[in-house]
Amino acid sequence: MQAFQFRDAGTVAQTNSTPAAAGGRIVVGENMKNHRNKLLATLALFGASLSHAEYQLNFQQPATSIAQDVYSLHMTLLWICLVIFVIVFGVMFYSIFKHRKSTGHKPADFHESVTVEVVWTVIPLLIVVAMAWQATKVVINQKNTKGADVTVKVTGYQWKWGYDYLDEGFGFHSKLATPQTQYENFGKDSQQVEKKNENYLLEVDNAMVVPVGKKVRLLLTANDVIHSWWVPAFSTKQDAIPGFIRDTWFKADRVGVYRGQCAELCGKDHGFMPIVVNVVSDEDYKKWVSEQKKKAAESADDPNKKWELADLMKRGEKVYQDNCAVCHKPDGKGMGAFPALDGSKIAKGDRSAHVGIVLAGKNAMPGWSKTLSDTEIAAVITYERNAWGNKTGDVVQPSDIKAARK
């Protein structure tokens, strides 16, 4: 069994997690008490041994009690449906084989029977009510976000996630870590295609970190369009709606790395905004929190500082690559509907127009006034005005941005 569970045992070891938790590659869980699941496990094993490929046929292994409930609920539904299917189509195929003209069967004459009609209305009715009844308490439980130990505000951006630890007062962004060169294979032949990372498309630069066994409440919102925060192993999925706050919760039972993806179409890089949650022990969590706080304090900028061009360029390049390059491309050449900034009239022309569009956005271009600090905006604008072919020599200071915000 064990051998079939993971392809990436390596990751598991690194993160000190119990093996079962490795993100999303589990074929079949080990500690499912339910014997029904064993049947499925056998099936999966059978499938796997047939072709040496690794098939995952069912949900990822649950890592929260809700996920466990959902898993069992799903198995119950699956079995009910299977049984009905076998009975109903057993009857149909029996009829198809027995009552065919070619075997000389003569058509019967009946065409109505209130009794059977009532029977096959009432029985399904009872079955569906039973199904829904079973699910009711899970639904109520899913919606109960009271009594959380940790509250994190999660913001969906095109195309990354922001995590703000409200109780601790720090936050960070989390975006895809798989290099673009690994997934953009246009026109490459099979030799040129780069080897894909272990957790291809499911890895991020800064993972969300939470303590194990604690109820984590997420407050979800979005900056631009609707996104959806989904980690399958937690059975937690909640849309992040711009301008509104929605909440959901999870309580991870085991230490480990859990992976998920944005689950609501949110534009071109919808497929490229994964979620990684690092569930760690309480001490590790405390340690991580204090590190984050220290980092936050260090990187806080003095908004009144006067910057030199070179420093701004360095800072600006980073801001650019983190925020702007997805659309305008790392080399500033743009692509399709996303205009090139290299040589752009705005980036080489009027400064206030440039500041204006970055602050306020336009059409598909998001506004950055809420997302980036004065310093960051000053840096990125300075960068855009001096990078590539745009050698304007302009320096934009944070104070300029502050003034422009008014």
Added chain:
Amino acid sequence: MTTATHVTDHAHDHHDHPSGIMRWVTATNHKDIGTLYLWFAFIMFLSGGVMALCIRLELFQPGLQYFRPELFNQFTTLHGLVMVFGAIMPAFTGLANWMLPLMLGAPDMAFARMNNWSFWLLPPAAALLMISFVVPGGAAAAGWTLYAPLATQMGVGMDLTIFAIHIMGISSIMGAINIIVTILNMRAPGMTLMKMPMFAWTSLITAYLLIAVMPVLAGAVTMVLTDRHFGTNFFNAAGGGDPVLYQHIFWFFGHPEVYIMALPAFGVVSQVIPTFSRKPLFGYHSMVYATASIAILSFMVWAHHMFAVGMPVTAQLFFMYATALIAVPTGVKVFNWIATMWKGAMTFETPMLFAIGFVCLFTMGGFSGVVLSIAAVDIQLQDTYYVVAHFHYVLVAGALFSLFAAVYYWLPKWTGHMYPEGRGKVHFWWSMIAFNVTFFPMHFLGLAGMPRRIPDYATQFTEFNTMATVGAFAFGIAQVYFLFFVLLPTIKGGQKAPQRPWEGGQTLEWEVPSPAPFHTWEEPPARELVDKLSAEQKLH
């Protein structure tokens, strides 16, 4: 009067019928218009299919190989829109056009000239959709559901889509009114509502759904339009609006919409199964009531598409129960079909094969629907490939298979030629197998956690995706085979079809010659004939 319909001796003053292209563009004849609808739908099916193949091609293996994500999203969006509004819906309207007057004993549709307009609005709408691929910014890429506020971000392509939807909406509403009035007002003497063929019933109820929800969709996209260009804030929280409002309005349309594509399919199957079982439809009355219940319930379940937006727990529960309830009347239909087959004298010509394939696979799609209706589980499955699997089971193996059943069933009446039976069977089995190879693995993908509407995926999803792509191409080839080896040869020639190609056919369309003459039932069928057929079908 059964067969004495001749173009020359009828009472009307249609002296000269335009020929050539003018016959089609000025048509007021329900058969010509039906034919136009059906061809249009088939062409749209092929175009939507080509987009599906582009989607599958990109998903053949991980990594982006052929299309940029923007373009991929356009394919997904237009595939959905073209299939739903361009292929399935017009195909059923076409069938209703062709068959309702024949089956009800009416000389034509109630509003023959408006009927032409309903059809001719479709090509311009389709043209707007297609043009949107080449405008700056490309076609709409917000999914066929066009969720705001993503839909407010797109370029001109989105506006073209919005106006295309308006035009298609006008077309659908006029088509629906025509169907309703034809059924209510133009039945032959003696044909009471409860003696109509099931297909007429499902068409009638579907038409009601259409006039109830198409205007709502028009309202929704109009709000998107004003949000995009006129500064309104319906779906923008900064102005007090709400993106979720869009979803409520859309799905108030959207859920009945899926039954708009399912009910006529039920109707077709309810004609085909009794014919090839040589036994009247079992439980006609409860079939009618079940259809009506499904239609009524369909207005009360829309938010099952929105379990993940974060509704209050009471709403979550209400929509869960209401949705699960739809399984009951649908079950009644499935059981009645099987009871119709039970102790019949079945033969398995191609229409029957497609009908049986429909019953099996539609039920599977229904079951995955029931799994999705359970809110707790849907949280895990919403926006995954499990949903994609669900709706292709009900739409492709459901609606589309029933359309194939209908085409094979009525081709002899339409063309006067028998289709090649062997080839029909090849088409069926090939489609059946390829369909399952394509869409069955998607259940696993969804359960394992693959989101839908993504152009690239994590490597553990590779095998099933590869399989689905291979299946999709095989399925596509089966349809090309159908076109070139079944459809066109049958239209061009082949074995002459008798007036009653099917021994068990008991409805009025089998009382006119094959091919059905240009004008039929100018004199309504004799009362005795209607009564005789009703008695044979055990209708009272």
Added chain:
Amino acid sequence: MSSSQTGYFVPQPSKWPLVGAVALFFIGLGAAFAVNQHSLGYWSIAVGAAILLYMLFGWFGDVIGESEGGRYGANVDLSFRWGMGWFIFSEVMFFGAFFGALFYLRAVSVPELGDMIHKMLWPDFNPVWPTAVAPNGTEPYSAMGPIGLPLINTILLLTSGLTLTVAHWGLVNNNRGQLKLFLLLTVALGFTFLGLQAYEYHHGWTEMNLTLASGVYGATFYLMTGFHGLHVMIGAIMLTVVLLRSVKGHFKPDHHFAFEAAAWYWHFVDVVWLILFVFVYWL
């Protein structure tokens, strides 16, 4: 007519539907470009609208000719009634979408945006209806109260419903003078309504700072009253045509469905206004 013996009039092949389809193509295409400020768009709309007018004249001309030629038997008449009835039902559903939006915004979205947890995003938003300011705090605007113009408009429309009924009596009792006079009155009331509404819009836009962008209040106000106004316009045009036809001596006491259809439509527009008055202006 022999056709009335077999019962049902089936029109001859006609080019009008195709002409109409071409018109809508140009209008749709043009509108998509016009809303993006593309000047070609306006041209395309103009061409489309011209074709549409041509089609309307032609098509309705045919219909009127057929009707006056006695081609429409009782059965056709019944079809028209069913058809018009369900068409109005579809219009009801169109307004239903907007009323649904209004109720949802008032009952769900606005209160939610102002609740405790949303203070995190919109600290200063006061969730009352009509919202004086939108959550993003754009310039304040005032709401349109029910007293004054809206009330006058209500009275105008209600009266027009009455005059129309009187005109109908005139037609049924073959009192052509009464028919024409009261039809004229109805049409006049309709256009007065439109004039007042235009004035109200102007006033709202320029003096109350109430624009389409004035939060969801402005959006629902203008879209709902605007679509209603559009329907008043269509209804008034329909009645004008009916009036002109009456002047020409069309319609018989027992055969005048065109009149009735226009009247049904007018009453429908009336009812929508009453609901609007209650939920948009008053409550």
